[in-house]
Amino acid sequence: MSNNQNASRASSKILWRIAAITTMGSLGFGYDTGVISGALPFMTLDASQGGLGLTPMTEGVVASSLIFGGAFGALFAGQLSDRYGRLGVLKALAILFALGALGTAVAPGIWTMVITRFILGIAVGGASSTVPVLIAELAAPKHRGRLVCQSELMIVSGQCLAYVTSAGLAHLFDSPFIWRYMLAIALIPAVLLYVGMHFVPTSPRWLVSKGRIAEAKTTLTGIRDTQREADRELKEIIAQCNVERHHSGVLGKLNEPWLLKLLAIGIGLGFVIQFTGVNAFMYYTPMILKETGMGTNAALIATIGNGVVSVIATLIGMWVINRMGRRSMLLLGLTVVVLAQIFLGVVLNFMPHSLVQSYLALSGVLVFLFFMQMCIGPVYWLLMSELFPTHARGLMNGISVSVFWIFNAIVAFVFPVLLSVMGGMTFFLFAVVNIGSIIFCTLWLPETKGLTLEEIEQQMKQRFSGRSKWRAVDVKAY
Known part of the structure; x- marks a missing residue:
């Protein structure tokens, strides 16, 4: 085996x-967003029975408080x-994760729960915007798609873990207080x-932006296949940072029309993913199944299917994403999502309550989630880590993902009301x-497959500045 092959394998493992x-x-993100579906049925019990006495309205408030925090x-x-830097922020977020988990587990009343869920949401939202960016800035182009998709895999794995844990605890322990243990596991x-962040290198792009070029070179040398590849990428990063060095502050970073157009696409993609209704399914599948006459414990067990299907679909998506264009995957996923939602509407509106209706509804939910988590979820987080230029990546990603969480909150708050x-x-x-x-995606979504972050930045600037004609199937797209 050649030295280059050995180096390639070593850098890939790192x-x-x-x-x-x-x-x-991302695992914490997934667990904290998924566990609420198992905890809510117990939290709706009266305080004298171990719950918090939630009504349909306060259920929405509790579920959406984490999302507004996000x-x-x-x-x-x-x-x-x-x-x-990304590392320092993630360490601080880990502490917030821990405080939020403890606070929700011991919350004595509704408003304490809302406040601590909001704190937990700050950690979840911060992680959702920071983790993909850090991975994208460390990864080489050939690895970036799958590595960033690992974030989505951990999100759905966390949700799956939450469903399995909730159903298992509810089955094993006949206690109205079991929901507190569900929340504490976070x-x-x-x-x-927190411990792991001490073993992760700093983003070389962030280091260059702060003038710490020698440290950036050391980092790149450790995570690239060859010294030549590391040196070439370092030169690209330095050149791009020199071009962007005059940008400062929020207005300075967003002072060009092409950046605002790109930000609008990032926000639009947040609308796309949230208004599929995915988190309505994640938070309220037991409620949907109970509408068909299924019991609470049976609905919780059936919800495990959500998590299992999501994990399998994301694994397939990680394999497919470097073979298909981001745009093609997203459009395929949205098409099947529309068909699955029409199917669910027909089943719930035009079939009598029965076991057949329950299983057909569950099958519709699972088909929806399979294509959602295979084609839409991974592509969204990957695009959020790729689309924006280095000098404003954190800011633009933060704004886009922040609005994404607002859309999430709207869906989570409105869905139980709409369903009723x-x-x-x-x-x-x-x-x-x-x-x-x-x-929207057909008309506006660009393709980023196979390009370095610096090449993507140049392509975006050309397209949205109107300096050259852009085609959705442009270079290296397929």
Whole structure:
């Protein structure tokens, strides 16, 4: 075996290990967003029975408080990571993860729960904007798609873990207080993230932006196949940073029309992914299944299927993403999502309550989630780490992901109300919205497959400055 092949394997192992450590933040993100579906049925019990006495309205408030915190965390973590570095921000977020997990587990009342869920949301949102960026800035172009998708894999794995844990605890322990233990388990990924951050290198692009070129060279040498590859990439990063050095502050970083257009696409993609209704399924699948007459424990067990399908779909997506264009995957996923939502609407509106209806509804949810997590979720997080230029990546990613969390909160808050008022017609409404998303992606979404971050930046500037004609299937797209 040649020295180059040995070096390639060694650098790949290092990058996968870095991604595994960094995505502990994504695991916490997934667990904290998924566990609420198992905890809510117990939290709706009266306080005298061990719950918090939640009503449909306060259920929405509790579920969405984490998401509003996520919007706040994503926005400020993005800016702070540009200033202080991705690693320092992730260490601080790990501490917030731990505080939020403890706070929600011991919350004595509704408003304490809302406040601590908001704090937990800051950590979740901050991790969602920082983890993919750090991985993308460390990864070589040939590894970037799969490594960034590992973040999505850990998100859905965390959600799957939450579903399995919730169903298992509910089955094994006949206690109305079991929901507190469900929430406390979120401490584990928080501790792993904090400890793991001491073994992850600093982003070479951030180091160059701070004038620490020697450190950046050392980092790149350790994570690239050859010294020549590391030197070439370092020169590209230095050249790009020199061009961008005059940018400072929020207005300075966003002072060109092409950047605002790119930011609008990032925000639009957040709308696309959230208004598929994916988190309505993640948070409220037990509620959907109970609408068909299924019992609480049976609904919790059935929800495990959500997590398992999501993990399998994401693994397939990680394999496919370097073979298909980002744009093609997204459009395929949205098309099947629309069909699955129409199917769900038909099942819930036009079939009598029965075991057949329950299983057909569950099958519709699982088909939806399979294509959502294979084609849409991974592509979204990958694009958020790729689309934006180095000098404003943290800021623009933070703004985009912050609005993504606001869209998430709107869906989480409104869905139980829509379901109670409109029933199965709710899914027809989502289908119409997603047809609009298909049109948006067809017209506006660029292709980034196979390009370095610096090449993507140049392509985006050319396209959105109107300096050259852009085609969706441009260089290296397929």
